[in-house]
Amino acid sequence: MATMQDEHHTPTPFPFSITITTLPGLETVLADELLQLGIKPIQVGSRAVRCSGDLSVVYRLNLVVRTGLRVLWEVHRAIVSSNQDLYREAKGIPWESFIDPRNTVSVAFTSSHLDWISPKYAPLLVKDALVDRFSQRFGKRPSVDTRSPTLRIHLHIEGNEATFSVDTSGESLHRRGYRTEKTEAPLSEVLAAGILKLTGWHPGVPLYDPMCGSGTFLVEAGLLALGTPPGFARPIFPFQKWKNFDPKLYERIHREEERRSLSTAGNSKSFEIYGSDKDPHAIHIARRNLERAGLGDTVTLRVAEFGQYIPTGFTEKGGFLVMNPPYGKRLQDPSITALYRSIGDTLKQRYPGSQAWIFSANPEALKQIGLRPFKKYALKNGPLDCKLVGFNLVSGAYRSRS
Numbered sequence: 001m002a003t004m005q006d007e008h009h010t011p012t013p014f015p016f017s018i019t020i021t022t023l024p025g026l027e028t029v030l031a032d033e034l035l036q037l038g039i040k041p042i043q044v045g046s047r048a049v050r051c052s053g054d055l056s057v058v059y060r061l062n063l064v065v066r067t068g069l070r071v072l073w074e075v076h077r078a079i080v081s082s083n084q085d086l087y088r089e090a091k092g093i094p095w096e097s098f099i100d101p102r103n104t105v106s107v108a109f110t111s112s113h114l115d116w117i118s119p120k121y122a123p124l125l126v127k128d129a130l131v132d133r134f135s136q137r138f139g140k141r142p143s144v145d146t147r148s149p150t151l152r153i154h155l156h157i158e159g160n161e162a163t164f165s166v167d168t169s170g171e172s173l174h175r176r177g178y179r180t181e182k183t184e185a186p187l188s189e190v191l192a193a194g195i196l197k198l199t200g201w202h203p204g205v206p207l208y209d210p211m212c213g214s215g216t217f218l219v220e221a222g223l224l225a226l227g228t229p230p231g232f233a234r235p236i237f238p239f240q241k242w243k244n245f246d247p248k249l250y251e252r253i254h255r256e257e258e259r260r261s262l263s264t265a266g267n268s269k270s271f272e273i274y275g276s277d278k279d280p281h282a283i284h285i286a287r288r289n290l291e292r293a294g295l296g297d298t299v300t301l302r303v304a305e306f307g308q309y310i311p312t313g314f315t316e317k318g319g320f321l322v323m324n325p326p327y328g329k330r331l332q333d334p335s336i337t338a339l340y341r342s343i344g345d346t347l348k349q350r351y352p353g354s355q356a357w358i359f360s361a362n363p364e365a366l367k368q369i370g371l372r373p374f375k376k377y378a379l380k381n382g383p384l385d386c387k388l389v390g391f392n393l394v395s396g397a398y399r400s401r402s
């Protein structure tokens with residue numbers, strides 16, 4: 001029987017395959033983010049981007065990526081066509097280089113074109129294979145913890161190809177840590193960061209969210225402007241508890257990103273980010289979320305009905321309005337239709353010269369804006385199909401409502 005001391009692991013020195021998962025519609029912005037970090041994407045898939053790299057890339061991605069949900073480190077890939085194949089391949093993986101028998105595990109599963117094994121049974125088989133490997137080698141076995149395991153394994157089966165990965169992020173990366181208080185229907189932080197990137201906004205241009213709710217767009221824009229890595233607020237990543245964790249390498253990556261962030265913050269002379277909402281409670285929460293994100297005095301907040309507040313110089317500088325109005329419970333809700341109609345009128349009358357981006361799950365209401373969009377993106381907010389539409393608020397762009 002092997003002892004845990006026998007299992008002397010040094011970090012894998014060669015590149016391995018890494019998959020970063022994301023929300024539908026954000027795959028290309030995530031790929032762009034990687035390119036900006038000097039990491040070449042090798043495949044842009046559905047809800048995921050793949051790249052190759054070593055542990056330093058895994059650590060860096062977890063710390064800095066804004067539009068990714070999880071960083072999956074592929075540990076094995078095999079062709080499998082039976083339960084026996086899957087069990088054998090899973091059992092052959094040296095899981096003991098990640099955890100010891102006192103730790104806990106769980107197995108998440110995704111698949112497509114699967115007809116030879118049930119989606120319930122596949123992850124159980126992988127868990128059994130891991131447990132048997134530990135029992136045979138060490139006489140002890142890790143237990144299962146689905147909520148907060150030391151090692152979360154991710155099994156993906158596509159036809160007959162099984163990919164075994166370890167989830168290095170644990171909790172989804174959208175949980176940045178600053179939004180402990182929410183208003184109704186807040187956006188995911190990853191979705192908000194992705195929307196900002198899709199609009200083409202950059203910190204040299206004033207940004208205003210006139211229906212800011214808990215302030216998600218404002219915080220994500222502020223973090224971007226200051227170059228603050230979103231993962232810096234995370235208390236701990238799962239990989240820091242693994243046996244193959246390389247603390248020196250992690251500290252070096254952390255220091256590099258800290259320096260990069262300080263230099264971005266030093267260079268970002270002054271940026272203009274504004275938020276307002278008609279609900280004073282929402283503004284109170286937005287203020288506290290901004291404070292928790294270290295952006296307390298950098299964003300201007302007001303309680304205001306949309307159209308009542310125009311930040312000084314906003315239209316002259318071609319500012320960007322980015323907003324996520326209520327969707328209504330039904331597509332044809334008259335009060336929502338009226339709200340979107342008034343949003344269109346207010347944009348035309350009060351903000352000429354600026355660019356407006358509206359994110360909504362209500363296509364009928366969006367038609368009531370009465371402006372010709374110059375750009376449309378299909379996204380999702382949870383299960384809801386959504387559109388992000390961009391309008392240039394210049395004379396001549398207006399058309400009558402259908």
Ligand SMILES: C[S@@+](CC[C@H](N)C(=O)[O-])C[C@H]1O[C@@H](n2cnc3c(N)ncnc32)[C@H](O)[C@@H]1O
Nearest residue numbers: 186187211212213214216277278279305306324
């Ligand atoms: C869907 S929530 C926005 C959520 C926000 N994006 C977040 O992540 O927390 C819509 C917000 O619009 C605000 N709102 C609705 N009608 C408004 C109006 N006419 N003027 C200003 N704010 C309005 C609501 O108070 C609510 O906070």
